[in-house]
Amino acid sequence: MTTEAGSETEVKEKAEESAAPADQSEQATEEAQEVTNGEDTTAGGEKEEKKEEKDKEGKGIARFLPPWLKKQKSQSQTSPAKEDSPIQETVAKATEEEEGPAPEANGHAEQVDEKEQAKENEAESHSNASAETEPAKEEKVEETAEESAEETKQTAEEEGGEGEGGEEPKKEQGGEEGEDKGEEGQGHTSIFQSPLRLVRKAKMKLVVCRISLLDGSDFTCEVEKRSKGQLLFVKVCELLNLMEQDYFGLTYTNNHDQKCWLDHTKEIKRQIRSNNWQFAFSVKFYPPDPSILTEDITRYLLCLQLREDVASGRLPCSFVTHTLLGSYTLQAEFGDYEADQPKPLDYISQLTFAPNQNKEMEEKVLELHKSHRGMTPAQADVQFLESAKKLSMYGVDLHHAKDSEGVDIMLGVCANGLLVYKDKLRINRFAWPKILKISYKRNNFYIKIRPGETEQFESTVGFKLQNHRSAKRLWKVCVENHSFFRLNAPEPPAKARFLTLGSKFRYSGRTQAQTRVASSLIDRPAPCFERTSSKRVSRSLDGAPMISITHAGRDLGGENGREPHLELHSDSKASVPQTEAAAADNTHSDGKEPGKTTEVEIEETVVIQEVSVASKPGVVTVTDSPLAAPFAQQEVAEQEVKAEEEVKTPVEAKAAKQESVSSGSESEEEAEYHPNVSVSLSHTQIPEEREEEEKEEEQDKKEEENEESLDAPSAPAGLGQSTEAANTEGEEEEVEKKNEEEEEGERETEESTEDSMVTPEETPNGLDLAEEDTDGSVPPAAEEEEEEEEPKLNGEASVVEAEPLPQVICCSEPPVVQTEMVTISDTFAAQKTEIATKEVPIVHTETKTITYEAAQLDSNGDGEPGVLMTAQTITSESLCTTTTTHITKTLKGGLSETRIEKRIVITGDCDIDHDEALAQAIKEAKEQHPDMSVTRVVVHKETELEEEEEEE
């Protein structure tokens, strides 16, 4: 086996190499489509394998190394990256015959595979997946190729899919895409030409995009039809010679006359959903302090945007302000006032300063213009911005909505948070730090508010938007604004991987903090640019605008450190919603499955941290678990303490599979976003074990739930606490419950019960856990937070619309439940039987679960579930060991029981002495809690198949 693997690896690399060139040739335009790449690569690789097994690795293997390959490396620390991919291939081959079904089916199967394997953390969007599948169909040339391609595809999809993750790879490739690559590639191409490639070539189409620029001119360019937003945006930025790009974006008008931001990470075609390739370059994030901008050109563009905002009335100003701003505009565009200028009012009246411009205003503008004598255009711009930024509506993106009582209001999204206006009056304001969660479901938009000092409960405020598109649009804007303005630094690279998991909804650019750093690094002579207002004037006259801002733009990209942009991209991604993303994915996936059967609404959950967490944060805060909080509030003296310690050796996050599923749902009727949540990301996680983790977590949750639900002395309650049997029962019950729920969910997509609410929440948690840490530290924390939040929510009735939220959750639940159920049952079985289980679906990973059970000192048999008094999570993480402690205090009839659950995740490169590690862990646990007894030890051992193979 070892040998085989080795050869495969080689081949693979070679394949990649060849693939890159192929790509190049295919894409006349310089754009990197990961998907395409991936497919090609795989296809090429296969071919190569067959034909010339012995080909050497090209010079720049590293360069052409597919991003996904790299990613895998980083993701699974346990397994050498190289071997990973070969294995995959092998698997693919093996499965070939089985997968006889149509390409579509294949695609589906693959998704499933992914899930099970949980190898990849990234989530792909459903739409993407489906889209990708199409090409495969068409290219039926070789079955083998196709299949392998599919696999690769998946990976590629993940990367390219929604989040920044896609971006990263892109960028990596992007650099190479240049001409160099092309040339190199050519040679290779000729050698390794694959049928696939040919087909592709024939299909490639160029589309003409028309972008209206801020100076009123239009820019026309061609892009490949499947280009992503990023490509177009970069083109525009190059044209404008703009380096501080992150404040800007491209908008398009959708079929419903709404202006939407073009997502850089998605294909343009899929976003605009029409043949109208018309865009507008605009300011997306208004810097609260424009003086932080480094370059004049950036300020100039911001000025152009603001002039239009003011003139159109989007940015309301008083008369005085109109005149002042107008005078700065004159100064910037025409220089000093010259008395002898012929009929100054003529040109003035061709400029629009205000919605209701009149002679009085123009005269006043001229008067002020005189006072600006000597001011350079750049200075005038600065003054303009200094005035404009003080306007109360500066940078506020308004959305029509109705409050819970049906009253028309406006919701304004800005750098500081969310503002609520009614008839121009500010009636409420939710600063980002006050917002715990942002979500939407259909046309409802919800924000969950952190309780104030004097308040006990969180509140949820709901708003109605015109339709679900509007709600989603608003939600996206919120997510992006929060990410941009509130998130700080890029996360460490390890975390970055997680980023890739994210769903489409996350902000994919740099945060303001990052862009500021990047700006400070700009080292180029100030680009000269032409102020074009005069042209605008002429334009208004003759209607034939020209592009005037063109300069050395081309140079920008390569030399001046454009790269940081890309890198940052990925970073920012990472920083943002790692855990959340996973959670979202999970939700998605869950939703998806049910969706097939019935129409189930999908809920997306994105949790974002406000502050970047240290790379190796000991403390993990998770938002998602609903159960714990309530208990925590009830404090009872504990008399008896029972300790249950679980030591698990390598535990992995299982989010991946779910993610894949989740990605699928484009319908996104709902989504959630959790700002402010600080999540520590432990990246030790191995994809494969996610399931197990989930199971465990679920178990925990279930236990808790059981306890909760069973508060009253109901039969099954007691069991769950410490005995495995009990657990099992509880879980089973849970499962049943879930099933029921699922069914319910299917029937009534929209209806949700409290239970259902809980469940959905749990699911996200589980994901979070998995992703965040192998340690499982996440879960408890998540539970705590969630619990707190959730219960409050329910109780919160006080706030506007507490009920709708639950509903949302409900919907998402059913799907989630399904997935979890399966997982759980497996886990259970594994634990019970104490047999190492090799899960069929998981190709490359082996999971062993061993349970040691000690006679329980306390009679768990009490059977009374008791009350969970407190739940506490302590997480500490070292490089390779992560320990999560979950303390559950339960009050049973007068007696209180404390259960401590420790999850220790040890991750390492194959050489871990598991027994020793386990012994050590148990020893430590005993030392730490001398008065407690170890009742159960569960060991999950995850080994990469490759390793095993080698060992064998």
Next chain:
Amino acid sequence: MANICPYGHFTHVVVRGIPETFGKLAEDGGENGEISVELAKAQRQFGCLTGALRQKVGLQLIEIPPNPDLPESWRIEDVAIIQGDTALITRPFRQQRRSEVEAVRRVMSELNLKVVEMGSEEGGSGGATLEGSDILFTGREFFVGISSHTNHRGAEVLADTFRDFAVSTVPVCGGARLKNVCSMGGPDTIIISKSDGAKKTLRMMEQLTDHHYEVLTVPEDSAANCIYIRGPSKRDFLLHRPAEECPDSVSAFQKLQDYTLLPSACSEASKLGAALSSFCLLINRKHTCF
């Protein structure tokens, strides 16, 4: 923004004398029938206040003569809201007071302020009512207390008039007026009463604002209404109620560093629900606040 500058820069103050009919409103409304006020004392206090504004602070004082037909006309704060070059002539809640605006409007025009009429925008049917004693302007934004005398429509007009600024509405508890429980005590300082209602209002203000304000809490409602002026001499002045009118709060004012404190009695007017700020309209005719 040329007209956005720290609060407190004023050059002019407009006041209106106290008529003999001071406190006689009771006859119309019947609400204040039991309250006995001393006209002479009120006039004396008014004189002290205006004297301090002119001589101590150094403002240009413009005094509109009293009109016996308008017993409440001395509450000039209610009838106009001035920011920068713009004066919004309000529409007081009570019908009887609406003619008070005429004289004030004239003065505003004479001062070359851009006069905005509320009535014209809203029309009589709009039902918009607005009184200056429900408006707290902080230099950065407006807070409008929605009270018995000021309604949402009125606040909208305000927002439409002063578009550069955020206009937030806050509840006013206990039937009081916004300015009865708070006022500006410096460019970034809000003086506010300790009462529960005031706390509620303050919380709302804190929630609604993008800025951070220092908060000076005083135990008595009466002490919460002060007049802060950064006079032409670049010194900080605070006119506040004297110790005999708010014994517990005077010490709080001592915390204000480098302020010139000017205790000004207002006992008679306060019996009618007024406060120090009720007497004056502060105007800045110099654009040198940058």
